[in-house]
Amino acid sequence: MASLTPNDFINLMVTELQNQDPTQPESSDELLSQMSEIGQLQSSDSLQSTLTGLAQQNQIGAASSLIGKSVQGLDANSNSVSGTVSSVNVASSGVTLELDNGSSVSLSNLTSIAPASSSAASTTTGSTSPTTQPTTPAS
Secondary structure (H helix, E strand, O other): OOOOOHHHHHHHHHHHHHOOOOOOOOOHHHHHHHHHHHHHHHHHHHHHHHHHHHHHHHHHHHHHOOOOOEEEEEOOOOOEEEEEEEEEEEEOOEEEEEEOOOOEEEHHHEEEEEOOOHHHHHHHHOOOOOOOOOOOOOO
16 A cells, blocks of 8 residues: 555545535634644655655765775675675665675674774885986986
């Protein structure tokens, strides 16, 4: 069954007004009460959408801060996986971390987070000096 929208309630209220008994019309207090409830429903829906968006943005920020870190967690089949986070995927089902070994783990299924291993860090932070060519004096 599909969920009702505020427009459905407004249409129901209009139909109710069109079909009311003219000898016993609905009081204005009841009408105002119904309109207030419709307004509250719209506000509640809007607030829920906003909060859902904020929660997803927070998850994306948290997940992106894990890129390059070693993580452990459970995959979709509840198998233990570990690796270094290489990227973040966002889908309607949630935020997923893609690991360097091809595995993926949902952000909500992480069990541990650690800095990247020192061997990986040394390869990315090692410095190289530019090669210089000997110069010969001009004659």
